[in-house]
Amino acid sequence: MTDKSTQPRVLIFDTTLRDGEQSPGATMTHNEKLEIAHLLDDMGVDIIEAGFPIASEGDFAAVSAIAKQSNTATICGLARANFKDIDRCWEAVKHAKSPRIHTFIGTSPLHRAMHDLTMDQMAERIHETVTHARNLCDNVQWSPMDATRTEHDYLCRVVEIAILAGATTLNIPDTVGYIAPRESSSLIRMLLERVPGADNIIFATHCHNDLGMATANALAAVEAGARQIECTINGLGERAGNTALEEVVMAMKVRNDILPYRTRIDTTKIMNISRKVATVSGFAVQFNKAIVGKNAFAHESGIHQDGMLKNAETFEIMRPTDIGLAETSLVMGKHSGRAALRAKLRDLGFELADNQLADVFVRFKALADRKKEVYDDDLIALMQDHGTSEAHDTLQIKRLRVVCGTDGPQEAELTLTIEGVDHSIDATGDGPVDAAFNAVKMLYPHGARLQLYQVHAVTEGTDAQATVSVRVEEDGRIATGQSADTDTVVASVKAYINALNRLIQRRKSSAPGDDTKSIHYKDQS
Numbered sequence: 209m210t211d212k213s214t215q216p217r218v219l220i221f222d223t224t225l226r227d228g229e230q231s232p233g234a235t236m237t238h239n240e241k242l243e244i245a246h247l248l249d250d251m252g253v254d255i256i257e258a259g260f261p262i263a264s265e266g267d268f269a270a271v272s273a274i275a276k277q278s279n280t281a282t283i284c285g286l287a288r289a290n291f292k293d294i295d296r297c298w299e300a301v302k303h304a305k306s307p308r309i310h311t312f313i314g315t316s317p318l319h320r321a322m323h324d325l326t327m328d329q330m331a332e333r334i335h336e337t338v339t340h341a342r343n344l345c346d347n348v349q350w351s352p353m354d355a356t357r358t359e360h361d362y363l364c365r366v367v368e369i370a371i372l373a374g375a376t377t378l379n380i381p382d383t384v385g386y387i388a389p390r391e392s393s394s395l396i397r398m399l400l401e402r403v404p405g406a407d408n409i410i411f412a413t414h415c416h417n418d419l420g421m422a423t424a425n426a427l428a429a430v431e432a433g434a435r436q437i438e439c440t441i442n443g444l445g446e447r448a449g450n451t452a453l454e455e456v457v458m459a460m461k462v463r464n465d466i467l468p469y470r471t472r473i474d475t476t477k478i479m480n481i482s483r484k485v486a487t488v489s490g491f492a493v494q495f496n497k498a499i500v501g502k503n504a505f506a507h508e509s510g511i512h513q514d515g516m517l518k519n520a521e522t523f524e525i526m527r528p529t530d531i532g533l534a535e536t537s538l539v540m541g542k543h544s545g546r547a548a549l550r551a552k553l554r555d556l557g558f559e560l561a562d563n564q565l566a567d568v569f570v571r572f573k574a575l576a577d578r579k580k581e582v583y584d585d586d587l588i589a590l591m592q593d594h595g596t597s598e599a600h601d602t603l604q605i606k607r608l609r610v611v612c613g614t615d616g617p618q619e620a621e622l623t624l625t626i627e628g629v630d631h632s633i634d635a636t637g638d639g640p641v642d643a644a645f646n647a648v649k650m651l652y653p654h655g656a657r658l659q660l661y662q663v664h665a666v667t668e669g670t671d672a673q674a675t676v677s678v679r680v681e682e683d684g685r686i687a688t689g690q691s692a693d694t695d696t697v698v699a700s701v702k703a704y705i706n707a708l709n710r711l712i713q714r715r716k717s718s719a720p721g722d723d724t725k726s727i728h729y730k731d732q733s
């Protein structure tokens with residue numbers, strides 16, 4: 209048995225709430241961010257990048273609240289290379305038991321041109337801003353954005369300047385997901401060898417997954433001496449996403465023989481947080497995603513099942529329970545009681561307070577009335593259902609009836625409660641979903657464009673629930689909605705209304721210009 213306590217420790221820096229949330233459409237509400245931060249802290253994440261405080265009042269409020277509720281994790285906020293951003297960041301993170309300011313500027317030729325700064329001018333800016341951040345906070349992380357496309361000599365020069373100015377962590381981002389594992393390790397090795405003072409600070413690796421190499425690149429950087437991995441749950445992030453936390457953590461655990469590093473992560477909490485992030489971000493996890501995909505532990509082929517029954521290790525390199533996946537197969541039905549539901553949900557990784565359980569129990573009973581057998585996947589869909597309107601939502605569905613047939617257009621009769629007042633209308637369309645969406649648009653005229661409409665059957669059978677995801681866009685703002693129901697049309701309208709409510713919320717909480725999505729490209733003083 210290996211003695212892990214002597215292995216080098218790799219810090220896990222989670223940026224689901226900052227880089228992950230930057231993914232178009234992945235916007236989360238204030239309470240959802242707080243809940244995720246709590247789960248990350250509880251799971252053993254070392255540093256939580258909670259947001260970008262200058263981006264909007266909402267971001268500032270979320271980072272401050274996360275800082276105030278923080279327990280063990282260091283709470284970090286992002287700031288561009290200017291005093292205003294850094295001051296705002298400090299105002300938000302200073303409430304944490306352990307605060308960190310993370311400031312960055314793009315250092316590659318393309319970024320220098322975009323900022324219209326010479327190498328010397330940029331070096332000066334880095335010196336000033338890191339010094340300023342360090343005067344406010346003892347714990348400062350600096351990132352040369354697009355480091356992997358920055359000339360090595362210049363990268364060494366600016367890294368040294370940041371260290372001299374007081375940066376305690378040096379993050380090396382592969383912003384565009386361009387490098388390959390061998391380069392990732394040689395870059396870290398080169399910096400450790402060439403930059404004076406490099407042995408006294410922590411090097412971090414921050415990889416994007418554009419070429420599908422983010423996990424491999426992060427682990428290669430660790431092998432070369434990086435001691436912090438920046439990652440997100442489910443690999444959430446702009447474009448192809450970031451390094452997935454669950455992948456790097458499980459790789460170091462399962463292949464500890466060749467990756468002898470330890471983390472503080474309680475891996476049994478992975479599945480629960482993965483589901484939570486999928487639900488609140490509206491980004492479903494692909495079925496064959498490593499570690500947390502629905503099929504990651506499914507063995508359906510006859511040969512595999514036979515082998516598994518004889519010895520699970522035949523085809524399994526880790527146990528489902530390692531990531532918090534229960535191995536129960538108890539099917540629930542309408543006679544199942546509250547205690548059974550609580551136990552089942554706990555097995556599935558959902559820990560509920562009494563009032564939450566009461567609400568879920570009502571919805572579970574309604575589902576069990578319509579569906580004879582309620583499977584694990586049905587319960588997960590129920591827990592992830594965002595279609596139930598909340599009291600503060602502008603739009604609420606009161607009644608929906610659709611008429612379908614082979615002849616003539618389909619019709620929908622809809623009653624929507626809009627800001628407390630009921631409005632009804634009949635609409636037609638090319639299919640029942642189209643008719644129902646037309647009715648929504650007639651009752652609540654809006655300019656939001658439907659970008660995505662996706663339906664999945666949760667289980668087999670004609671009484672299966674459908675989960676529907678909808679993404680809408682208006683003036684550059686994107687919002688997603690999700691819902692599940694045994695009736696596909698009802699699930700569709702609930703998901704659409706959910707997306708519209710989120711869009712309305714976003715409209716209220718931010719002006720178009722203060723959208724965090726544009727932070728990579730703006731960096732004015």
Ligand code: KIV
Binds near residue numbers: 312381414
């Ligand atoms: O990808 C990137 O370069 C970033 C920086 C802000 C660290 O997310």
Ligand code: ZN
Binds near residue numbers: 381383
């Ligand atoms: Zn990034």
